[in-house]
Amino acid sequence: MDVKISIDAMGGDFGPEVTMESLKQVLGSSLDVRASVFGDSAVLRSLIDGTFPSDLQSRVDIVHCDTVVDCDEKPSTALRTKQDSSMGQALSAVATGNSQACISAGNTGALMALSLLYLGLLPGISRPAICAEIPTALGNKLMLDLGANVDCTADQLHQFALLGALTANLALDIDKPSVRLLNVGSESGKGNKLVQAVSQLLEEDSSINYQGFVEGDGIFLGQADVIVCDGFSGNVALKVGEGVAKQLSQQFAQKPTQGIQSSFLRFFSNLLSSGFNSSIQPSLFNGAYLLGVNGVVVKSHGAADVEGFTAALNRGINAARHQLPKALAPILEKQHQ
Amino acid sequence: MDVKISIDAMGGDFGPEVTMESLKQVLGSSLDVRASVFGDSAVLRSLIDGTFPSDLQSRVDIVHCDTVVDCDEKPSTALRTKQDSSMGQALSAVATGNSQACISAGNTGALMALSLLYLGLLPGISRPAICAEIPTALGNKLMLDLGANVDCTADQLHQFALLGALTANLALDIDKPSVRLLNVGSESGKGNKLVQAVSQLLEEDSSINYQGFVEGDGIFLGQADVIVCDGFSGNVALKVGEGVAKQLSQQFAQKPTQGIQSSFLRFFSNLLSSGFNSSIQPSLFNGAYLLGVNGVVVKSHGAADVEGFTAALNRGINAARHQLPKALAPILEKQHQ
Numbered sequence: 001m002d003v004k005i006s007i008d009a010m011g012g013d014f015g016p017e018v019t020m021e022s023l024k025q026v027l028g029s030s031l032d033v034r035a036s037v038f039g040d041s042a043v044l045r046s047l048i049d050g051t052f053p054s055d056l057q058s059r060v061d062i063v064h065c066d067t068v069v070d071c072d073e074k075p076s077t078a079l080r081t082k083q084d085s086s087m088g089q090a091l092s093a094v095a096t097g098n099s100q101a102c103i104s105a106g107n108t109g110a111l112m113a114l115s116l117l118y119l120g121l122l123p124g125i126s127r128p129a130i131c132a133e134i135p136t137a138l139g140n141k142l143m144l145d146l147g148a149n150v151d152c153t154a155d156q157l158h159q160f161a162l163l164g165a166l167t168a169n170l171a172l173d174i175d176k177p178s179v180r181l182l183n184v185g186s187e188s189g190k191g192n193k194l195v196q197a198v199s200q201l202l203e204e205d206s207s208i209n210y211q212g213f214v215e216g217d218g219i220f221l222g223q224a225d226v227i228v229c230d231g232f233s234g235n236v237a238l239k240v241g242e243g244v245a246k247q248l249s250q251q252f253a254q255k256p257t258q259g260i261q262s263s264f265l266r267f268f269s270n271l272l273s274s275g276f277n278s279s280i281q282p283s284l285f286n287g288a289y290l291l292g293v294n295g296v297v298v299k300s301h302g303a304a305d306v307e308g309f310t311a312a313l314n315r316g317i318n319a320a321r322h323q324l325p326k327a328l329a330p331i332l333e334k335q336h337q
Numbered sequence: 338m339d340v341k342i343s344i345d346a347m348g349g350d351f352g353p354e355v356t357m358e359s360l361k362q363v364l365g366s367s368l369d370v371r372a373s374v375f376g377d378s379a380v381l382r383s384l385i386d387g388t389f390p391s392d393l394q395s396r397v398d399i400v401h402c403d404t405v406v407d408c409d410e411k412p413s414t415a416l417r418t419k420q421d422s423s424m425g426q427a428l429s430a431v432a433t434g435n436s437q438a439c440i441s442a443g444n445t446g447a448l449m450a451l452s453l454l455y456l457g458l459l460p461g462i463s464r465p466a467i468c469a470e471i472p473t474a475l476g477n478k479l480m481l482d483l484g485a486n487v488d489c490t491a492d493q494l495h496q497f498a499l500l501g502a503l504t505a506n507l508a509l510d511i512d513k514p515s516v517r518l519l520n521v522g523s524e525s526g527k528g529n530k531l532v533q534a535v536s537q538l539l540e541e542d543s544s545i546n547y548q549g550f551v552e553g554d555g556i557f558l559g560q561a562d563v564i565v566c567d568g569f570s571g572n573v574a575l576k577v578g579e580g581v582a583k584q585l586s587q588q589f590a591q592k593p594t595q596g597i598q599s600s601f602l603r604f605f606s607n608l609l610s611s612g613f614n615s616s617i618q619p620s621l622f623n624g625a626y627l628l629g630v631n632g633v634v635v636k637s638h639g640a641a642d643v644e645g646f647t648a649a650l651n652r653g654i655n656a657a658r659h660q661l662p663k664a665l666a667p668i669l670e671k672q673h674q
């Protein structure tokens with residue numbers, strides 16, 4: 001199926017050099033993909049002309065944008081003043097049907113705010129969630145929310161469970177994905193009031209293959225296809241994993257490590273590639289889905305290199321091929337009745 | 338200073354064989370320590386007679402107890418039916434002044450409930466917290482709460498900050514220990530409502546050297562002397578660390594690892610030594626303080642071997658030498674006025 005993607009070409013720490021080199025690779029390997037790239041047209045033109053083979057150039061539109069969302073800009077400011085930025089216009093193209101996925105390595109909060117503005121929410125969903133694909137001992141799984149919502153209601157977590165399960169089914173091809181809630185214990189009576197309330201909602205929802213609780217040490221063991229948590233504990237969980245992985249890696253680095261690379265370790269190397277500054281570690285969510293909005297939006301980490309941004313582009317293309325939001329909408333609509 | 342400790346000799350997965358062998362080592366190295374051991378007197382007598390040198394035997398009292406708290410017993414049941422258990426009587430000895438610290442490898446929930454019954458709370462404290470000493474890149478630090486309180490108020494977290502700071506000062510000899518709140522970002526506006534409310538309380542409390550927020554990846558980097566969190570996120574954080582450490586260690590284990598042991602790695606080996614069954618991983622809290630009760634109570638993990646239980650005994654002795662609760666009470670009293 002032909003797919004057209006929108007790229008916020010100016011986002012990320014390394015800007016258009018990385019986003020355009022990544023696009024060149026993706027266009028070279030996926031012949032049915034076209035792209036609109038949003039940003040400073042002179043800069044983008046100079047990166048494309050002369051480096052992209054002409055058959056690839058013909059599949060790229062450049063859309064000039066005067067402004068860029070700053071990496072530390074407040075979402076409310078971006079919403080007010082940056083609707084026409086490269087990020088805003090890339091999202092607008094998805095809203096108008098001109099493309100099927102938007103990929104950005106820019107400011108996460110602004111991306112959420114502008115996504116809500118341009119795309120709106122799916123039926124029955126009250127907040128978007130950040131959802132990462134995580135590698136585990138038993139294959140790739142999904143985990144959400146990872147920081148978009150630090151105060152959640154039980155209903156919102158129920159919605160995240162629905163979104164996660166549908167996405168695992170459609171994008172990861174997992175039949176009846178198992179869903180677990182992150183908790184401090186696995187027995188049914190354990191946990192805080194929020195988790196107890198969500199657990200009851202999930203038990204009553206026959207559309208979800210709810211399997212109870214998962215503890216922190218079960219996340220990367222693959223004990224669930226979809227792990228649901230509020231953005232506070234989800235963010236803490238991933239950053240602790242990052243910190244421990246970094247420190248252990250440094251200690252193990254005294255020994256040669258070649259040959260023991262695995263997807264698990266590569267995931268953490270990705271996590272480790274950026275600094276500790278931003279409130280939502282962009283690197284944690286390289287190629288993370290922004291679920292719940294009515295369109296495919298993929299957030300690449302800001303410090304992504306060509307390999308990382310290419311992965312994010314491919315994730316967006318995959319979600320577009322599965323027509324994720326279009327497929328989710330009627331199911332959620334039915335749920336919501 | 339002479340110290341007398343109470344040992345719940347029957348607790349833990351390995352029972353009196355481990356607790357008594359540990360006691361023998363501690364008595365051999367600390368000549369000013371005496372102990373009361375609580376449990377089945379015939380069993381304890383057989384483990385002490387013939388194996389303890391006579392000068393060590395003279396420093397041990399055996400107190401017979403008919404019952405033991407089961408590892409899966411509900412705290413409410415233990416409170417009703419196990420006041421005379423080895424755990425209950427070991428705590429009672431601290432309450433009556435017969436000893437200065439109780440160490441148990443038994444059921445955490447029951448230990449909390451019976452501690453509250455026998456010892457009560459320090460002035461101005463509404464809930465006890467589990468506080469572990471964690472090894473970091475910058476030395477040992479404290480983190481609390483690690484699972485005793487999954488729903489916390491801002492006032493309780495403020496109390497935990499006070500308890501943690503006083504304990505870091507007295508037990509770890511840290512002058513004006515820095516206190517940070519676990520959060521999803523380091524900037525002042527970040528976090529959920531609870532963290533925002535606690536942050537304001539800590540800023541207004543001039544007795545605390547409050548330094549703002551710490552993210553999950555900063556815990557083991559030593560970015561704070563005392564890390565304060567609710568028991569839900571604290572428990573998730575430590576268990577994620579455990580899981581990631583376990584999986585990375587397995588991957589690195591394909592290479593020889595001798596010579597790269599460090600306190601950080603040993604900490605995680607401790608974490609990894611027990612199963613994944615209990616709601617509060619006993620192994621996480623090997624030698625963890627139960628802070629807020631009016632007496633020294635140290636929880637060893639259930640799966641502790643002789644080395645582990647010896648460490649817990651020494652932690653209890655250290656806290657007793659610093660007369661922790663006695664020293665905390667007047668400070669908290671003053672705070673509370």
